[in-house]
Amino acid sequence: MGMKTHRASCVQYRLIVRDVNTLQILQLYTCLDQIQYVEWSSDSLFILCAMYKRGIVQVWSLEQPDWHCKIDEGSAGLVASCWSPDGRHILNTTEFHLRITVWSLCTKSVSYIKYPKACQQGIAFTKDGHYMALAERRDCKDFISLFVCSDWQLLRHFDTETQDLAGIEWAPNGCVLAVWDTCLEYKILLYSLDGRLLSTYRAYEWSLGIKSIAWSPSSQFLAIGSYDEKVRILNHVTWKKITEFEHPPIIANPKIIVYKEVEKSATVETQKLSFPPTRELASSLFSIPSKYDISQVPMSLQYIKPVADRANPRIGIGTLAFSPDNCFLATKNDNTPNAIWIWDIQKLKLFVVLEQLCTVNSFQWDPRQPRLAICTGNSKVYLWSPAGCVSVQVPMEGDFQVLSLCWHSGGDTMALLSKDNFCLCYLEREEVK
Amino acid sequence: MGDWKTITVPAPSSVLDSKNTSQYTSEKKMSPSSLNMQQVLRLPLPSSKSTHSFFSAFCTEENVEQSISYLNRELTTLGFPSLYAESKGKELNLISILNCMNELLVLQRKNLRAQEDVEMQHLKLGSDMDHLQNCYAKLKEQLEASKREIVGLQERDRQLQCKNRNLHQLLKNEKDEVQKLQNIIASRATQYNHDMKRKEREYNKLKERLHQLVMNKKDKKIAMEVLNYVGRVDGKRGGWRTDKTEARNEEEMYKALLRDYEQCQKQLLVENAELRKVLQQMKKEIISLLPPQKQKPRERSEDGIGPVLSDLEDDVGELNKENMWELSCETVREQLTNSIRNQWRMLKNHVEKLDNQVSRVHSGALTDKDVISREDHELETEKLELEIQHCKEMIKTQQQLLQQQLMSPCDDDTTVLLQDCYLLEERERLQEEWKLFREQKKNFEKERRSFTEAAIRLGLERQAFEEDRGTWLKQQFLSMTCDSKYLENVKTQSATSGSSDQDNHLMNTRSQQKKPRSLSSVPTSAELCQTIQHTPYSSPCAISNKTTEESKPNQWEEIYREETE
Secondary structure, rough: OOOOEEEEEEEEOOOEEEEOOOOOOOEEOOOOOOOHHHHHOOOOEEEEHHHHHHEEEEEEEEEOOOOOEEEEEEHHOOOEEEEOOOEEEEEEEEEEHEEEEEEOOOOOEEEEEEOOOOEEEOEEEOOOEEEEEEEEEEEEEEEEEEEOOOOOOOEEEEEEOOOOOEEEOOOOOOOEEEEEOOOOOOEEEEOOOOOOOEEEOOOOOOOOOOOEEEOOOOEEEEEEEEOOOEEEEEEEEOOOHHHEEOOOEEOOOOEEEEEEEEEEEOOOOHHHOOOOHHHHHHHHHHOEEEEEEEOOOOEOOOOOOOOOOOOOOOOOOOEEOOOOOOEEEEEEEOOOOEEEEEEEEEOOOOEEEEEEOOOOOOOEEEEOOOOOOEEEOOEEEEEEEEEEEEEEEOOOOOOOOOOOOOOOOOOOOEEEEOOOOOEEEEEOOOOOO | OOOOOOOOOOOOHHHHHHHHHHHOOOOOOOOHHOOOHHHHHOOOOOHHHHHHHHHHHOOOOHHHHHHHHHHHHHHHHHHHOOEEEOOOOOOOOHHHHHHHHHHHHHHHHHHHHHHHHHHHHHHHHHHHHHHHHHHHHHHHHHHHHHHHHHHHHHHHHHHHHHHHHHHHHHHHHHHHHHHHHHHHHHHHHHHHHHHHHHHHHHHHHHHHHHHHHHHOOOOOEEEEEEEEOOOOOOOOOOOOOOEEEEEEHHHHHHHHHHHHHHHHHHHHHHHHHHHHHHHHHHHHHHHOOOOOOOOOOOHHHHHHHHHHHHHHHHHHHHHHHHHHOOOOOOHHHHHHHHHHHHHHHHHHHHHHHHHHHHHHHOOOOOOOOOOOOOOHHHHHHHHHHHHHHHHHHHHHHHHHHHHHHHHHHOOOHHHHHHHHHHHHHHHHHHHHHHHHHHHHHHHHHHHHHHHHHHHHHHHHHHHHHHHHHHHHHHHHHHHHHHHHHHHHHHHHHHHHHHHHHHHHHHHHHHHHHHHHHHHHHHHHHHHHHHHHHHHHOOOOOOOOOOOHHHHHHHHHHHHHHHHHO
8 A cells, every 4th residue: 555655544535645754734635525445656657546336537647746537437347447557558448347448647548348257366467567467357267468557569379278267476587477376276377478378287177276376476376275175386487385383283293393372361450440541541441462482292273173065255365475585485374274384495494473463464574575565453563583572562542453464665664444444554774774 | 288277367368368377477576667667558457455455366376386387388489598497306496497487578678668659659759640640631622712712813814704704895886986076077177178168168259349439429538548658668769660670579589588598508518518517526436436456366257347348447548538628418318427427336336346345344354454434434425326317317307308409400511520429430430541541552562673684684684684695696507517417406505495485484474573563563562453443432421621631633544654764
């Protein structure tokens, strides 16, 4: 959400831009309807606000507050909107995924892309922003179109051997595109930038397949999390599996460190009670502080067996993330939703397991160093690094439920979002003498 | 025997009899020992009064003589000396009576002892018998019990086998069911896919219809309202989309791909080189670990290692040479892996031998200096094994990659270079052969020259000889015509004919000698030409080699020049 020095937040129909360091309001914009989605352009000069109900996208400029732009999709409706990597085109996905309209801010021209696929991740831009991959579906078959972002020329158009394409993702080096199939079939295809099929990987048949994937920042590894509670790592040389990470509920290896969050016994010191109660006291009454303890191995995690006959069951590896230095992989097994597993990629072994008291909502790596921030829906934020882990209480009055978090690209600031509020967390950098 | 009164004697046994009689006859001299003996015996003894009466019953005042004679008769039959002083006399020999009594007492004692012994033995045997009977009874019981147990166990075994069979049957049933379910799943999947496709087609139709409607409406609503145009990010103007731009885009894409591949390949080459270094190091270390050839000549297996070690050293030298090329061809790779495999096998054998040695040491043999601690060795071998596996995997992946690379077409220059490398040895060999041939040719030339000179000399000599002969003949003729013409004529004729024949013969031989010589000189050069002609054909693929071609015509020119000389 926040880019570089500014932080944009929206409240109902108002867009507020603040400075990251001081949280001072810099700009205030009013939109026509309730804003559903906000995105900065890549050069941080423009912000788009999408209002799906009315089918309108409004774009605001930071340099010129008087500049305005309104894109109305009319009866076509709007389901999704995003910037192109050059920051001058807006891609709107109309209702029923009928088409994608590419609006240009430079030339006021419109392009239409027909038959986009309605799936989890249908559009993918390369990291350098030169190419865009779009998943399409025509005549009951899946296709991929590669566009050059500079002039929206169709570079390649090829069909994929998938039953029902679920998502696409570029490797960070921009040369390989990973395409994976619906969860009913475990199949991942790897295509080169020029449309050639490099490799296909199938781990097993019939059981539920891929749930999530992640590329390592160096493009060396592709981690695939599946419904069978395993993560399989493919290497970029042979595109074959080099290892499998299992997530059993019982951890037996004594070399693994297990941090367990425990509640600190809340001792209310009667001497310090005062009227009216201070903010710290009030917050401490609402939430019990916690800390991490190192558990003895072997230990068992809380395992949930979900209802068997429902679709999209909460089992399997739902989230995967590599650390920016390529050394660690953090995974979450939805069967043990309180635990986060951190794997050492250099040794291809399990390194640390963090067990929280509540279900983990989201976690994100610091974009600069191997530091993981975790939030579990309570008023604390948790940080882990190879040096250790810490549980931090958010010092807010009342109840602040951290529902999601987001790192600043510089790496020292973190935004914690609850339902109605957000707060910024600044991390001090340790001075190296 | 005389008249005997019937005396009621209770159950007389000879022992009892004699004992009682001895008691009676020597009442006064009853020794305590005999009394004890009496007490030991369990036989019912009559009371003293009754014994007294019993003893008096045998001999009374009336039948003293008769009793004496009876006693005498009994004792003599038993082997004792007679009681009478003389045979058939009435005087009693007191000494013999006393002796007899003593003997009888001794006998009595012996008999008592024997009886005791027998009774002891009898008791022992009785108790043994009891014991054995008890044992027998117990064993019989045990046997019965174990028989019952066996029957019980057999029954249980049968039951378990039944159960086992049932379980097997159940398992088979389950497996069949699983197979059936899988088939069902497969059929359902296909059905589902078919249905999905049908639904999707319907949905697509709807979408198309909707799309048409949306497009047809041409709503003014679908529009973009913007205050002013925004400049592009890079500040330039937007360009038209033409074929040129398309081509440029393609080019850019391929450039990006190539850049990535090149980077990848560089990394892999670096890795490859490092791994190769590691493998070389490992090889050297393995060789150093293996024992040298000199030590332990007694062990038979060492002889197998010895010659192979020298091979290893050769291998090391070879591979070091090849390393300098830094070429990653199949053969080099294979050689490297094979040599490492061989060395590893040898090291394994060596380790096994050491293990045996160590076990021998443990069993009490003398310690050997070369025996390394087993654990250290095992650790090291484990480490090495892991390293080798890792390296093997890396080599395999790299092999595949490089095979791919080699499959792609490469320039002619590279093929020429490659072929050139293969032929380096051959070319050197060829050059050596050429040197040889040149030397030989020189020698042949020399010989030919000498032969021609000799031939010339011979010719000159012959000429001189002819002239001499002519003059000599003339002289002869002149001298001989005066004397006897016929004889001389004949002689000269014969001489001339003979000499001419001889001359002719000589000439023929000489010419023959000359011809083969000249002929031999020519064939040698022809042979030389032939051999030189053949050698280029024997060298393989030398056509591409321009240098060889150039040298050949030069060679030919030299030969022709010499021929013409």
